[in-house]
Amino acid sequence: MKKISDNYDVIVIGAGPAGSTAARRLAQTGLQVLIAEQRQSVGDHVQCAEFVPQMITKYAGLRSIDVAQQLNGIKTYINGEAASVVRAPGYVLHRSRWDKELADAAVAAGANLMTGVRAVHVNGSVVTLLCGGEYQEVTGKFILGCDGPCSLISKQLGNKQAETCIALQQELTLVKPLNYAEVYFDPAWYGGYAWVFSKGTTANVGLAVHTSHTGRLKELLTDFCRTLVTRQIVQAITGSATTGGLIPSGGLVPCLANRHLLVAGDAAGCTHPITGGGIMNAVVSGQLAATAVIEATAQGIEQLAKSYTAAIQAEYGRQFAIACDRLANRNQEWTGNNAEFTALIRRSWIAFPEYYTQ
Numbered sequence: 173m174k175k176i177s178d179n180y181d182v183i184v185i186g187a188g189p190a191g192s193t194a195a196r197r198l199a200q201t202g203l204q205v206l207i208a209e210q211r212q213s214v215g216d217h218v219q220c221a222e223f224v225p226q227m228i229t230k231y232a233g234l235r236s237i238d239v240a241q242q243l244n245g246i247k248t249y250i251n252g253e254a255a256s257v258v259r260a261p262g263y264v265l266h267r268s269r270w271d272k273e274l275a276d277a278a279v280a281a282g283a284n285l286m287t288g289v290r291a292v293h294v295n296g297s298v299v300t301l302l303c304g305g306e307y308q309e310v311t312g313k314f315i316l317g318c319d320g321p322c323s324l325i326s327k328q329l330g331n332k333q334a335e336t337c338i339a340l341q342q343e344l345t346l347v348k349p350l351n352y353a354e355v356y357f358d359p360a361w362y363g364g365y366a367w368v369f370s371k372g373t374t375a376n377v378g379l380a381v382h383t384s385h386t387g388r389l390k391e392l393l394t395d396f397c398r399t400l401v402t403r404q405i406v407q408a409i410t411g412s413a414t415t416g417g418l419i420p421s422g423g424l425v426p427c428l429a430n431r432h433l434l435v436a437g438d439a440a441g442c443t444h445p446i447t448g449g450g451i452m453n454a455v456v457s458g459q460l461a462a463t464a465v466i467e468a469t470a471q472g473i474e475q476l477a478k479s480y481t482a483a484i485q486a487e488y489g490r491q492f493a494i495a496c497d498r499l500a501n502r503n504q505e506w507t508g509n510n511a512e513f514t515a516l517i518r519r520s521w522i523a524f525p526e527y528y529t530q
C-alpha cells in the first residue's frame with residue numbers, strides 16, 4: 173500500500189458538478205485539495221438528460237460551446253395529450269464538455285485531480301483509493317463526498333441507500349428542432365416520466381421509473397420511442413439506449429455531515445425528488461459544502477455539521493419536503509384510470525398550480 177500524501181486539507185471524491193465546483197472554491201482559498209475521480213477522464217459517459225434552468229448561470233459559468241440548445245420552457249403531456257406549457261427558459265448542455273471545463277477550473281485554481289482512482293474505504297481521515305489494481309492511502313482533514321447516488325461517504329455517515337428512480341436514455345434524430353423540453357406521463361411508467369430534450373438536430377429521449385419497476389424499463393423506452401416516431405417527433409429508432417442511471421428521489425439524506433465528512437450533490441440527495449433535476453443543485457450544494465469547510469478551517473470543526481446542515485436545509489428543506497409529499501401521494505394513489513391519472517399528475521407535477529395549492 174502506497175501513501176501518496178499526508179497533507180491534503182480536503183479530499184473531494186467525485187469530479188461531477190458538485191465535486192469540481194467545491195474543489196475550485198476550496199483551492200481558491202489556498203487549501204490543499206485532492207479530487208479523486210474513478211473515471212479515466214472527467215465527463216466520460218455522463219449519465220444525464222442535460223437540461224438545466226437558465227438560473228444556473230447565477231452559480232456556474234456556461235460558455236456558448238457548453239450549450240447544445242436553449243429552450244423556452246416545459247411542455248407536459250399526460251396520457252398522450254398536451255396538458256400544460258410553462259415558460260421557464262433553460263439550456264440543454266453538452267455535459268461531458270461542461271464537466272471537463274468545471275474540473276479544469278478546479279485544477280487551474282490549484283486542486284490536484286487524480287482520475288482512474290476509486291475511493292473504496294474511509295477510516296477517520298484516511299481514504300483508500302484503488303488505482304490501476306493497487307491500493308493507495310491518502311489523508312485529508314476533511315473528506316467531501318460528491319460521489320453520486322451510491323455514495324461511499326454517505327454510507328460512512330450512516331445513511332441508508334436512498335430512494336431512487338432508474339432511467340434509460342438514447343439520443344435520436346429529430347424531425348425538426350423543438351423549442352420546449354417535453355415531459356410525458358403515462359400510467360405504465362410507475363413513479364417516473366419520459367422526456368424529449370432537444371439539442372439541435374437530435375434529442376435526449378429517456379424514461380425513468382421507480383426502481384421497483386426496473387424490469388420493463390427497456391421495453392417501455394422502446395414503446396415510447398415508437399410513439400415519437402408515429403407522432404413524427406423523431407425520425408426513426410436507431411440503436412439502443414446509450415446511457416441511464418439512478419436518480420435520487422428520496423430528498424435530502426438524514427445526515428449531511430459530521431466533524432470531518434460531508435456530502436454534496438446526488439450523494440446528499442440534493443436532486444429534486446419530483447423532477448430528478450440535480451445539476452444546478454449539485455453546483456449550489458458544492459459551493460455550500462466548500463463554504464462550510466472554509467469556515468470550519470478558520471473557526472474549528474465543532475460547528476461544521478450544524479452550519480452545513482442549516483445551509484442545505486435553508487436551500488432545499490421546504491421545497492423538497494413538499495416534493496417528497498407529492499411523490500409519496502402520487503405513488504400511493506397511482507392508477508390506470510385515465511381521468512384519475514390526469515388529476516393525480518396535476519397534483520404532483522411542478523408545472524400545475526394544483527402542485528402548490530394543497
Ligand SMILES: Cc1cc2nc3c(=O)[nH]c(=O)nc-3n(C[C@H](O)[C@H](O)[C@H](O)COP(=O)(O)OP(=O)(O)OC[C@H]3O[C@@H](n4cnc5c(N)ncnc54)[C@H](O)[C@@H]3O)c2cc1C
Nearest residue numbers: 186188189190210221222223291320417437438449450451
Ligand atoms: C439518466 C439521467 C438523466 C438526468 N437528467 C438530468 C437533467 O436533465 N437535468 C438535471 O438537472 N439533472 C439530471 N439528472 C441528474 C444529474 O445528472 C445529477 O443530479 C448530477 O449529475 C449530480 O451531480 P454530482 O456532481 O452530485 O454527481 P455526478 O455527476 O454523478 O458525479 C459523481 C462523480 O463521482 C464519481 N464517483 C462515484 N463514486 C466514486 C468513488 N467511489 N471514487 C471516485 N469517484 C467516484 C463518478 O464517477 C462521477 O464522476 C439525470 C440523471 C440521470 C441518471
